[in-house]
Structure formats: C-alpha cells, structure tokens
Amino acid sequence: MSAGADGRTSLTRTEAEARAAALSVDSVEVALDLTDPSLPTFGSRAVIRFSSSVDATFVDFAGDELVSATLNGRPLDLGSWRRARIPLTGLGADNVLEVEGRMGYSSDGEGLHRHVDPADGRTYLYAMSFLDAAPRWFACFDQPDLKARCTFEVEAPEHWTVLGNGPSETLGPGRWRIVAPHPLSTYFTTLVAGPYASVHGEHDGIPLGLHIRASLRSELEAQAEDMLAVTAASFDYYHRLFGIRYPFGEYHQAFVPDFNAGAMENPGCVTFRDSYVPRGRITHAEQGTRAGTIAHEMAHQWFGDLVTMRWWDDLWLNESFAEYLAHRCCTEATPYALWTEFGIARKDWGSVADQSPSTHPVAGNAAPDAAAALQNFDGISYAKGAAVLRQLATYVGDEVFLAGLRDHISGHAYGNATFADLVGSWTRAGAQDLPSWAQAWLRTSGMDTLDVEHADEGVRLVATPPPGQPVRPHTVQVGLVDEAGAVTVLDPVTVGTDPAVVPVAGPAVLVTPDATDVAWAKLRFGPDGWERVAAALPGLTDETASVGIWNAVRDAVRDAGLDPRRALALVESSLPAQRSEVVWDSVLTFARTQLAATYAPVEERAARARRVRAVAWTLVDGAQPASDRQLVAFRQAVRLETDPSRLRAWFDGSALPSGLALDPELVWAVVERWCALQTGTGLLEEALSRDPSASGQVHAARARAARPDPEAKAAAWRLLVEPSTAGAYELYATGDGFWAVGQEELTQAYVPRWFAEIGRTARFREGWALGQVATQSFPRTAATPEALRLADSALRGDLAAQMRRAVVDGTDKLRRAVASLDRWA
Incomplete structure (x- = not known):
C-alpha cells in the first residue's frame, strides 16, 4: 500500500509520440466500486492488455492510494509511483497490467465528480476525462492516439441509473456492465451514475x-x-x-x-x-x-470520436468543425437559424481571444504538453476556426468541401488522423492550392482590418494585417446602406495585398466591407465612418449587416479607436430599432459591463449605467407582453436597477410589467442585484428558503460576494484564495460577484492582494477549476495604471499554465481599458 502521488506531471508531446510508437493497447477493463458514494474515495481496478516493442514505459494513475499493481503477474514496487505515473519495466511483446487503487471523488468537474443535490440529498456522479482527467478515475495510457476497446463493470446502489460509452447491461442487483462498441480514446470515456x-x-x-x-x-x-x-x-x-x-x-x-x-x-x-x-x-x-x-x-x-486527432495541437480539428457544422446543421435542418448568434456572440468571443497577447494560430500550435494544449481550448479553436472553415467551403466549393470530409472520415474511421491527412482528402476531392490557403489562415494569428476609402471610381476596399503578419485573402460582399436603411449587397470581391475597387452606383449613407458577415476581420468604415454609422444604424433593417457593424463598434472601443461615450450614444439611438433579441442581449451586455463599467471613469459609471438601463426599459416597454424580447430586455433591466424597494416588489411578484411572471432564475437575478445594493441579507435568506437547490446555492454564493459589506468581501475572498469544500460553481460565482461595479472603493484594497495571492491557489487547485476561478475573479473593475503594474509584475513570476493564461487575458483587457480611458479623458 502506498501514499498518494506528489503532484502530477503533464504528458509531453515527445513522451506521447514515443509511447504511441512503442505500444498498441488492445483492451482496458475497469471495475468500479461505487456502492457507498458517501465515502471520500471509491475503488477502481483496471486491467490493461497491450503489446510493446520497448522494455520500459509508464502508465498514468492519479488516485489517492495505490493498492496494488502487477505486470504480467509480477508485483510492481508501489513506492515507485510518482507524480501520477507508475513506471513499467521488463515489458514483453504482450502484456497484462493490473492496477488497483482508491480514487478520490472530485468537486471540480473533472475525474469522477460527485454532487449531492441540496434539493433532496441524493448523490449524482459523472466522469469527465477531458483533457487529461481520465487517470483520476482509472489507470490508463492517457493520450488520444492510444485507442482501446473499453469495458466498465460497475457496482452501485441498485436503484441507480448507470450509463456510459455503450449499452448498459444489468448483471444483477446493483451491478452493470458497459461495453463500448468501438475503440475509445481515454479523454472521452465517461460514466454517468445516480438516481x-x-x-x-x-x-x-x-x-x-x-x-x-x-x-x-x-x-x-x-x-x-x-x-x-x-x-x-x-x-x-x-x-x-x-x-x-x-x-x-x-x-x-x-x-x-x-x-x-x-x-x-x-x-x-x-x-x-x-x-x-x-x-x-x-x-x-x-x-x-x-x-x-x-x-x-x-x-x-x-469528427473527433470516430476520427480522432493524434495530438492536442490538432484540437481545432475537433472544435472548429463541430462549431461550423452545428451552425450549419441547425440553420438548415431545425427551427433554429443560428448564424446571427454565431456572428454577434461566438465571433466576438473569438475575436477578443485572437487580439489578446495569448493569441495563437488555429492549427499547428505544437503544444509541448497537455497542460499547454488546454490553454488553446478557446474562442480561436472554436469560433475563428469555424469562420475560416465557412470561408473555405466557399473557396473550394461546397461539393469539394463535403467530399473531402467524407473521404477523411471513411479513410480514418476508428483511428487517428492529422491535418495533413485532411488536406490530402480535400486535395483528392479536387481542392487546389490548399497548403498556401492553410498557411495564410490556419498557421497565422491575429486579425486583419478591412476598411473602405471613397474614390472617384467607387469604393476602394483595403486590408491591413496586424504587425509582422502577411495580408490574408478575404472574399467578401460589400454592402451599401441607403437613407431608408435598406442594404444593397454587391457581388463578391477578393481583397488581399492589393486593394479591391468596387464600383458604386448612386449615393450611400454607409458602406460596410462585409455585409454578409462572413469575414474574419475587423471592420472599419472610412475616415468619417463613425458619423456614417451613426446616420445609418438606427434605420438599418438588415440583421446580418447590423451584426458586423455592432461587432465593429465593440472592437473599436477595445482598440481605443472609438470613444465609449460615442459608442453608448449609438446604443441609445440604434439598439431599439434592431429586431433580434440575440443582438439586444449581446449589445446590452457589452454596454452594461464595459461602456458603463470597465471603459468608464469610476465617477461616470453610475450615470452611464442609468443610460443603459433607460435603453433596456425602452426595449421592455416596446416589446409585446409575454414575448421573448420583453423577457430578454427585462433581465438586463434587473441587472441595472438601482432601487432596492422596487427589486423587493418584483421579488414579491408585484409591479412586474404586464406579461412577465417570475421563474426561479429571474427571482435570483432580482436577489443578486438587491444584494449588490445594500448590506442586508433578508432577501437572500428568504430566496434560499424557497429555493435550496444546487442552482440556488450557486446564485446565493454570487449574491453574498456582491454585498457591499467588508465582512462579506472578506468571506468571499477566503473562498477564492484558500482551500475549501465549496464546489467549483460556487467558486466561479463568488468570483463573478466580488468585483461589483459601484464598489470600487470597498474592493480597492483587494487588487494588490489578488495579484499577490491568486497564483498560490495552484497548490490546491488544478485543471479547469484553477484557470476558471482566476478568470472569473480577475479584478476587472480596476482599470488603473497601478493595477497594470501589479499585473505585469505577477506575469514576470512563476505561474501555472492555466493561471498564466487567465492573467494574460485579464491584463490585456485592463490594458485596453486604461488606454481608452487615457485617450478619451
């Protein structure tokens, strides 16, 4: 019997390639004892059958206790288990490894996660193995290109449901067997068990x-x-x-x-x-x-399960394709047309990531280890990759694009593949010059800017790359917005190193470089562009064209190229005319959290928030009672309310706009805002007594952290920077609530403490939770030169990879806000 491993070592690409070259895993049989889920640990026994061409390797095991390990019937030295690895020596051509351990239930959403529902006291389990969490619940060779046939036998309370990667067969009371029909990579093995x-x-x-x-x-x-x-x-x-x-x-x-x-x-x-x-x-x-x-x-x-990437630098092969295909599928085959949502929400997420110092190419990131690869699991891998694939489908033609996908999947089914394999499939399908296209779009980072210049011959479309990058080719359709707000979409043109000249017949109030919202680029509208936007946007009827313009507004504010006051005036004048509640919600969120917060001087934040609140109420009052638009706008209005007595009335179900009724989530939105305005807890305690559910507990954590009370802030701070039994969601919510706008004087003392103390949380957190707590709790309201100095100092120190990405991205957002405040003072 041996004590727990002293930390984990992230698998490197070099190690993975060596192990994949040497091993072939035939099968993994896992037996789990979950009969008493109230215990802190559970029993896990894995039998792995594999062949090897080398004498030595290692297996991954991140349990609390290693009970036994035998290789080909020979007991292994339990004391050799270090940093979540068990060394294996004396391998034969064919091997049987048996590893038995006690594994800890997790509360951070990785490994085998345990949740006790406060609503009824029942216990629920599920396994999350991505990206490298599988060894937290069974011993395995944990890398995507060592697929194996998997069988799970589970003992659990007999009234439970037990599910996994294949049909669940009942063997007897409280016993199940799950046999996956095809070989699996360890990162997508799972178990779902509970009532x-x-x-x-x-x-x-x-x-x-x-x-x-x-x-x-x-x-x-x-x-x-x-x-x-x-x-x-x-x-x-x-x-x-x-x-x-x-x-x-x-x-x-x-x-x-x-x-x-x-x-x-x-x-x-x-x-x-x-x-x-x-x-x-x-x-x-x-x-x-x-x-x-x-x-x-x-x-x-x-795309991911049947055909799987070999290593994590091809993560985009999973996520970009799934993102693109999902939006295409829903738009073409369901009642939900999603390209507007993609443009206003997903593309904005990706563009922020692509302009951060942490940006990276879509493909070919050569992640040196699994921990580094997890940092590229972001808006670039999802939204930018999907936008680029959308362009590729147009570039090569849909028939060739789809034929290449079919060739790729049929040729690599049940195995692993690389981007080079996919390029080969597209080439066989008839695509031309893909390597140069891939180099331009998939192996570079950052965003070009598309701008317009008015000339005698029409409009000149100009592409400008970020510093140090070549211009990429952009095929777009220019749009002309007339005085009535109608848009004329012109024929496609391609702009790259040389400008494209677009003939324009007749006057236009505004020329937008990308009327169909297909480009991955920052849009600008000429030297007098913002005057033109202010004249055209209030009457613009084309939803797709408006998405590109709103994204340009947000992007220009972040670049300090547009005064946030002017952007707020655009929201006031133009948002009520927009018809999409998705656009309403996204733009109001930007106005509330940035124009009236981070990008506003502290002394102006309350006044700007009142202006955003007025826009929200204009939308509420103008919406049909009981409509989705009314609800979306009212949710925003609640977050901006300044009168505790009005919030109290809403909590009691009175004074609500006609057509609106409270539901649990709306109740908690009211309570969270009420708590942010005053030090009392009465409404919070009343809400919890009505709704003690898991969701209620998370909302309560956010509400407690938002209270403008020194003791409440101190308690929230301890949750963020000290070990606790709180669940991950409660920690994330605590981070969300801590830096409430309007409480800058109260939270000012915590800014230097955050940069000094947050890095130490890597001693007791890991994986997703480590980075997410740092992201959610970053001092976003402290847009000051002193906060930037502290952030830069922290980045010169030793930070875990997940922590460093959170601090880099948060610092970039602060730096942009400080630059804007300085320019537009």
Whole structure:
C-alpha cells in the first residue's frame, strides 16, 4: 500500500509520440466500486492488455492510494509511483497490467465528480476525462492516439441509473456492465451514475435517452420534445452529410451538475451542463443555443470520436468543425437559424481571444504538453476556426468541401488522423492550392482590418494585417446602406495585398466591407465612418449587416479607436430599432459591463449605467407582453436597477410589467442585484428558503460576494484564495460577484492582494477549476495604471499554465481599458 502521488506531471508531446510508437493497447477493463458514494474515495481496478516493442514505459494513475499493481503477474514496487505515473519495466511483446487503487471523488468537474443535490440529498456522479482527467478515475495510457476497446463493470446502489460509452447491461442487483462498441480514446470515456430522471425515445433505429437529476424531472419532461426533435433532425442531417451512420449504438444525453464546459462529446453518452434545461421560461434564442450545442456534440461523434486527432495541437480539428457544422446543421435542418448568434456572440468571443497577447494560430500550435494544449481550448479553436472553415467551403466549393470530409472520415474511421491527412482528402476531392490557403489562415494569428476609402471610381476596399503578419485573402460582399436603411449587397470581391475597387452606383449613407458577415476581420468604415454609422444604424433593417457593424463598434472601443461615450450614444439611438433579441442581449451586455463599467471613469459609471438601463426599459416597454424580447430586455433591466424597494416588489411578484411572471432564475437575478445594493441579507435568506437547490446555492454564493459589506468581501475572498469544500460553481460565482461595479472603493484594497495571492491557489487547485476561478475573479473593475503594474509584475513570476493564461487575458483587457480611458479623458 502506498501514499498518494506528489503532484502530477503533464504528458509531453515527445513522451506521447514515443509511447504511441512503442505500444498498441488492445483492451482496458475497469471495475468500479461505487456502492457507498458517501465515502471520500471509491475503488477502481483496471486491467490493461497491450503489446510493446520497448522494455520500459509508464502508465498514468492519479488516485489517492495505490493498492496494488502487477505486470504480467509480477508485483510492481508501489513506492515507485510518482507524480501520477507508475513506471513499467521488463515489458514483453504482450502484456497484462493490473492496477488497483482508491480514487478520490472530485468537486471540480473533472475525474469522477460527485454532487449531492441540496434539493433532496441524493448523490449524482459523472466522469469527465477531458483533457487529461481520465487517470483520476482509472489507470490508463492517457493520450488520444492510444485507442482501446473499453469495458466498465460497475457496482452501485441498485436503484441507480448507470450509463456510459455503450449499452448498459444489468448483471444483477446493483451491478452493470458497459461495453463500448468501438475503440475509445481515454479523454472521452465517461460514466454517468445516480438516481437520474430519464426520458427515452428512438429515431431511425437509434435508442435515445435524456437524463437529469430527479429534482429537475419536470423541467426535463417539459423540454424533452424539443431536444429529441433537434437530436433526430441532427442525426438525419449528419447521416446525409457524412454518408456514414452513427457508429456508437445508443445515444444518451445527460445534463449533469457542476459541469465546467458547455458539453462533452463522449461517444454514446454526451454530458451537458444542466443549465441547458433551465428552471422556468426558456426563450426561442436559448432553445437555439441549446440546439447548437446538441448539434455540436453530435458532429463530434464523427469528427473527433470516430476520427480522432493524434495530438492536442490538432484540437481545432475537433472544435472548429463541430462549431461550423452545428451552425450549419441547425440553420438548415431545425427551427433554429443560428448564424446571427454565431456572428454577434461566438465571433466576438473569438475575436477578443485572437487580439489578446495569448493569441495563437488555429492549427499547428505544437503544444509541448497537455497542460499547454488546454490553454488553446478557446474562442480561436472554436469560433475563428469555424469562420475560416465557412470561408473555405466557399473557396473550394461546397461539393469539394463535403467530399473531402467524407473521404477523411471513411479513410480514418476508428483511428487517428492529422491535418495533413485532411488536406490530402480535400486535395483528392479536387481542392487546389490548399497548403498556401492553410498557411495564410490556419498557421497565422491575429486579425486583419478591412476598411473602405471613397474614390472617384467607387469604393476602394483595403486590408491591413496586424504587425509582422502577411495580408490574408478575404472574399467578401460589400454592402451599401441607403437613407431608408435598406442594404444593397454587391457581388463578391477578393481583397488581399492589393486593394479591391468596387464600383458604386448612386449615393450611400454607409458602406460596410462585409455585409454578409462572413469575414474574419475587423471592420472599419472610412475616415468619417463613425458619423456614417451613426446616420445609418438606427434605420438599418438588415440583421446580418447590423451584426458586423455592432461587432465593429465593440472592437473599436477595445482598440481605443472609438470613444465609449460615442459608442453608448449609438446604443441609445440604434439598439431599439434592431429586431433580434440575440443582438439586444449581446449589445446590452457589452454596454452594461464595459461602456458603463470597465471603459468608464469610476465617477461616470453610475450615470452611464442609468443610460443603459433607460435603453433596456425602452426595449421592455416596446416589446409585446409575454414575448421573448420583453423577457430578454427585462433581465438586463434587473441587472441595472438601482432601487432596492422596487427589486423587493418584483421579488414579491408585484409591479412586474404586464406579461412577465417570475421563474426561479429571474427571482435570483432580482436577489443578486438587491444584494449588490445594500448590506442586508433578508432577501437572500428568504430566496434560499424557497429555493435550496444546487442552482440556488450557486446564485446565493454570487449574491453574498456582491454585498457591499467588508465582512462579506472578506468571506468571499477566503473562498477564492484558500482551500475549501465549496464546489467549483460556487467558486466561479463568488468570483463573478466580488468585483461589483459601484464598489470600487470597498474592493480597492483587494487588487494588490489578488495579484499577490491568486497564483498560490495552484497548490490546491488544478485543471479547469484553477484557470476558471482566476478568470472569473480577475479584478476587472480596476482599470488603473497601478493595477497594470501589479499585473505585469505577477506575469514576470512563476505561474501555472492555466493561471498564466487567465492573467494574460485579464491584463490585456485592463490594458485596453486604461488606454481608452487615457485617450478619451
């Protein structure tokens, strides 16, 4: 018997390549003892059969206790277990390794996560193995290119549901066997176990299941019809698109608590964060977002699961394709057209990442180890990659694009592949000059700027690259906005090193370089462009063109190229005329969190927030009662309310606009805002007594951290920087609430403490939670030169990779705000 490993070593690419060259893993059989989930640990026994061409290697094991380990019947030295690795020596051509240990349940959403539902005291488990968390619940060779046939035998309370990467067979009371139908990479192995509530269905011979904890049964049942319809439509779409049927048997979708990502594409058993099944009213746009995630994870069943990257620098091969195909699938095959959401939300997320010092190419990042690869799991890998693929489909033609995908998947099914393999497939399908295209778009970073110059012959479209980068070719359609707000979309033109001249017949109030929102570039509108935007945007009727303009407004503010006061005036004059509630929500969030906060002098923040609140109420008052638009705008108005008594009335269900009714999430939005305005806790305690659910506990954590009370701030601070038993979601919410706008004087003393102390949390946190807590708790309201000095000093120190990325990105946002405040003072 041996004590726990002293920390973990991140697998390097060099180690992975050597191990993949030497080993072939035939099968992994895992036995789990979950019979008493109240214990801090559970039993895990793995039997791995593999062949080897070398004498020595290592297996990954990140348990709390190594009970036994034998190789080909020979006991191994338990004391050799170090840094989550067990050395293996004296290997034969064919080997059997048996590793038994006690593994710790997690509370950070990785490994085998345990959640006790406060609503009813029931325990729920799920396994998250991405990116390198599989060894936290069973011993394995943990890298994507060592696929193996997997069998899981599970002992658990007999009334539980037990699901995994294949059909779940009941062996007897409290005993299940799950056999995956095809070889799996370790990072997408999973287990879902507990007294889950379920809705079952079937489509095209594929058994379907939706699962959630029992306290959310009614919400699941109310929303299951929509989710099953999207699932069925997505299956039909991908079967047509890929020409290969779904290969993993049953298809379960489990909505689990405390999930870090949006979802995870485990073959046969996809896990989602349970907020996708909201408590209360769900808007059409929110249903569309959920549909996009369902379609995204299903796309992975082919692109990622059936064919898997060899190493993490090709992570984009998973995420960019799933992002692009999901938006395409939903728009073409479901009631949810998602390209507006992609433009206003996803592209903005990616463009912020692509302009940060942490930017990186879409492909070919040569991640030296798994920990570094996790830092590239961002808006570039998702949104930028998807936008570039959308351009590629136009560049090579849809027929060639899809033929190449089919060739790639059929040629590498059940194995691993690289980007070079995919380029070969597209080339065989008829694509020309892909290496130069890939070099320009996939192996460079940053964003070009597309601007217009008015000339006698029409409009000159000019592309300017970021410093040190070549200009990429952009094929776009220029749009002319007339006095009535109508848009004339011109024929496609390509602009690159040389400007493109676009003939223009007749006057235009505004010329936009990308009227169809397909470019990956920053848009500008000429030397008098913002005057032209101010004249055209209030009457603009074309939703797609307006998305590009709003993105340009946000981007110019961040570049200190547009006075935030002027941007706020644009929001006031133009947002009420926009028809999309997705645009409303995104632009109001920008105005509330940046124009009236980070990009405003402290003394102006309250006044600017009142102006944003007035816009929100204009939208509420102008919306049809009980409409999605009314609800979206009211949610924003709640976050901007300054009168505690009015919030109290809403909490009691009175004085609400006609057509609106409280649901649990709206109640908590009211409570969180009430707590941010005063030191009392009465409303918070009352809300918790009504709603002691897991979601209620998370909202309560955010509300407590937001209270303008020194003791409340001190308590929240301890949660952020000291070890605790709090769940990851409560920590994230605490970080969200801590730096409330309007409390700058109260939180000022914590700014230097954050930069001095947050790095030390790597001593007791790891993985996703380590970086996410730092991201959520970054002192975003402290846009001062002194905060920048502290941030730069912290970055010169020793920070864990996940922590460094959070500090780099947060510092860049502060630096941009400080530059803007300085320029527009």
